[in-house]
Amino acid sequence: MSAHVTLPPLPHWEQAPVDLAAATRQVKRALRARIAACGRTVEEVFAVVEQRVRAEVDEIVAVRERGEAIWPVIDYADIEAGTVPDEARALLRRRGCLIVRGHVDHEQALSWDRELVDYVESNRFFENYAGPADDFFGSVGSRPEIYPVYWSPPQMQARQSDRTARVQAFLNRQWKHASAGVQWFDPDRDSLYPDRIRRRPPGTNSAGLGTHLDPGTLELWMTQDYQRAFRHLFDGTVEQYDPWDAAHRTTGPQYPGTTMCSVFRTFQGWTALSDMAHDQGVLHTVPIPAAMAYLMLRPLLADVPDDDMCGVTINQTFPVNDTWHPMLRPALSGIPDVRAGDSAWWHCDMIHSVAPVRDQRGWGNVMYIPAAPWCPRNEHYAASVRNAFLTGSSPSDFPAEHYERSWTNRFQLDDLNDTGRRGLGLD
Ligand SMILES: [Fe+2]
Numbered sequence: 001m002s003a004h005v006t007l008p009p010l011p012h013w014e015q016a017p018v019d020l021a022a023a024t025r026q027v028k029r030a031l032r033a034r035i036a037a038c039g040r041t042v043e044e045v046f047a048v049v050e051q052r053v054r055a056e057v058d059e060i061v062a063v064r065e066r067g068e069a070i071w072p073v074i075d076y077a078d079i080e081a082g083t084v085p086d087e088a089r090a091l092l093r094r095r096g097c098l099i100v101r102g103h104v105d106h107e108q109a110l111s112w113d114r115e116l117v118d119y120v121e122s123n124r125f126f127e128n129y130a131g132p133a134d135d136f137f138g139s140v141g142s143r144p145e146i147y148p149v150y151w152s153p154p155q156m157q158a159r160q161s162d163r164t165a166r167v168q169a170f171l172n173r174q175w176k177h178a179s180a181g182v183q184w185f186d187p188d189r190d191s192l193y194p195d196r197i198r199r200r201p202p203g204t205n206s207a208g209l210g211t212h213l214d215p216g217t218l219e220l221w222m223t224q225d226y227q228r229a230f231r232h233l234f235d236g237t238v239e240q241y242d243p244w245d246a247a248h249r250t251t252g253p254q255y256p257g258t259t260m261c262s263v264f265r266t267f268q269g270w271t272a273l274s275d276m277a278h279d280q281g282v283l284h285t286v287p288i289p290a291a292m293a294y295l296m297l298r299p300l301l302a303d304v305p306d307d308d309m310c311g312v313t314i315n316q317t318f319p320v321n322d323t324w325h326p327m328l329r330p331a332l333s334g335i336p337d338v339r340a341g342d343s344a345w346w347h348c349d350m351i352h353s354v355a356p357v358r359d360q361r362g363w364g365n366v367m368y369i370p371a372a373p374w375c376p377r378n379e380h381y382a383a384s385v386r387n388a389f390l391t392g393s394s395p396s397d398f399p400a401e402h403y404e405r406s407w408t409n410r411f412q413l414d415d416l417n418d419t420g421r422r423g424l425g426l427d
Contacts, residue, residue, distance in 0.1 A: 007034050007235055012224045016255040016314050020218065021307035027221055028309075031234055032300055038236025042300045045238050049293045050327070056094075056288040057331040070287060070333040071095065076102045076163065079170045093174055093244065096289035096347035099335060100167055104158065104271060109341035112154035113273035113365050116197060119152045123407040133399035145204070148401045150194040151392055155367055156411035158271055159192045160420035168371040171267045171345055176245045177373075184246040185264065185375035191382050192423035193263050193372040194395045197273075200364035206281050208356040211332065213295065213318035214261060214268060215348050216254055218309060220296065220318075225252025233296050243289035243349060250375035257315035262381040262397050265370040267345040268352075274363035275339045281357025281364060284334045285346050286320070291328060292349040298324055320351045345371070382425040389413075389424060 010030045017023035035042050060070055072091040078084045079100065092098050104112075120126070129144060149155070158164055165188075172187035200206065220226050227234060228248035232241040250264045276282055295318075299309045310324040322329060334355060335344055344366075346352055357364075372378050381397075388395045390413065392404040404410050421427045 007037050010034060010227050010234065012227060013222045014224065014253055016218070017222070020313060023222060024218070024309055025306045028300060028306060031221070034234055035236050035300075040236050042297070045233075045236060046294075046297045046301060048238050049233075049241075049290070049297055053288055053291050053294045054327060056290070057327060060287065060331045060333060064333070069336060071097060071099055071335055073099045073101060073336065076100050076167065080163070080166055084170070089174075093289075095287035096243070096350050097285050097287050098171070098267075098345045099338060100343045100345065101339075102341055103163060103167055103343040104161075104341040106339055106341045109271070109273050112158065112367075113199075113340065113363075115154045116147075116149070116152055116199070116273070119154075119407075119409065120147060120149060122409060123403075125149070125403060128403070130401075133401050145198055145200045145206075147197050147199060148394060148398065148403060149197055150395060150398075151389060151404050151407075151410040152197075153409075153411045153415070155194070155197065155369075156415065156420065158367055159190075159194075159369055160417050160423065162419070164271075164369060165190060165419050167343065167345075168373070171371045172373045174244060175266050176242065176247070179245070179247050182247070184248075184250045185266075185373040185378075187373055189374040190419075190423050191263060191372045191374055191378035191425075192385065192420065193265065193370055193378075193381075194385060194388065195368035195370070196398070197368070198270075198364065198366050199273075200281070200360065202360055202362055204281070204360040204364070205358050206354075206356060206360070208281055209354040211284075211286070211320040211329075211351050211353040213292075213320065213349060213351055214265075215318075216260075217257065217312050217314050217316065217318055219253065219255045220312075221299075221309065223252050225249075230296055233293055238293065238297075241290065241293050243292055243347065250377050252377070255314050258399075259315065259317045260397060263372045263378045264375055265348045265372045267347060267371045268350075268368075269343055269345040269370045270366035270368045271343040272338045272340050273365040273367060276337070276364050277361065278334055278337050280360050280362065281355050282335050282338075283344055283346075284332050284353045284355055286328050286331045286351035287333055287346075288328075288331060289347050289350065291351060294328070295320065295325065295351075340365075343369075379425060382423075386424050386426065
């Protein structure tokens with residue numbers, strides 16, 4: 001793009017538009033016009049992205065065919081000592097996902113798993129459980145796999161632990177968190193995003209979860225902040241698109257919905273509370289951070305109906321599928337075998353899925369703990385998290401089930417350490 005060209009502005013909707021189809025047509029027309037004004041066609045810009053992503057897909061397939069590991073693995077001890085090898089860091093940034101070995105001591109993780117069982121049983125959770133309250137995980141039957149429990153002592157101890165804080169700070173630093181005189185987030189302060197736990201018992205048959213994205217839906221194209229965050233995709237400078245640039249990611253709104261996440265997460269994550277073999281219905285990713293550019297530009301091609309964003313719509317998870325994105329599937333890669341105490345992390349824009357399993361061997365237990373560094377968006381959400389913590393309520397991003405309000409053995413205010421107090425915005 002030459003500097004003297006003034007690109008036409010984009011229409012934007014800071015709240016979800018009432019007429020989604022009309023807004024989709026309007027923003028797609030404007031995006032195409034904006035890209036055209038820079039002197040390249042949408043097809044040319046998309047071809048650049050496609051080539052970049054295809055090279056990664058081909059590399060991942062080749063690595064797998066050589067029998068080598070796809071997922072980067074780093075020992076917690078190296079993160080704590082500051083001795084992570086440069087090659088390991090480079091692979092983390094290339095793949096956008098990571099297993100941290102020994103994040104938590106193995107015995108500690110197993111003991112947390114037992115404490116979680118004691119916590120829910122002591123509160124007669126299974127007798128009182130009313131069934132899944134959201135449609136996302138609604139297929140699991142009467143005894144849950146996903147427990148709507150947020151405030152147990154093990155979860156809070158893990159969230160506020162020094163070890164978790166070190167891993168989060170390391171991961172946050174893979175992002176560019178300051179630019180143009182703005183600090184977009186604080187890499188050394190996490191907002192303790194409360195999420196649930198999963199305990200999937202031996203013998204489980206599960207259809208898994210299809211490939212999808214978590215960062216949002218139509219707002220990714222339609223709000224001013226996201227249009228700025230993805231500016232290089234929309235102004236013809238796609239070669240400069242950087243999946244690790246946090247500029248404009250940490251300020252804007254999300255469209256409300258049952259699948260929404262109010263906070264900015266550099267990485268999604270969980271900490272394993274049981275050993276899990278790689279073929280027992282585990283997490284998979286398309287480990288290509290730049291695939292986000294492909295997903296964002298794909299709807300602008302001529303074969304997609306004008307009122308369709310390749311199936312993305314509010315109140316539903318962002319789908320990734322063989323109709324629009326068949327090129328990506330060969331790169332879908334599962335985690336290696338993990339032990340209780342290992343943690344798994346994946347870039348917030350990363351395509352992921354959970355594989356199906358029949359007659360699962362062993363347990364499949366995790367605590368969902370992401371990296372959600374302090375920033376305007378997360379500070380805003382922290383106010384409602386504080387209130388949910390103090391009252392034992394379900395956090396506002398999740399169904400209003402509130403099982404723990406009457407559970408007296410939940411984690412208490414006095415149990416917070418400095419990290420916990422800072423994370424909840426109490427200090
Ligand atoms: Fe997800």
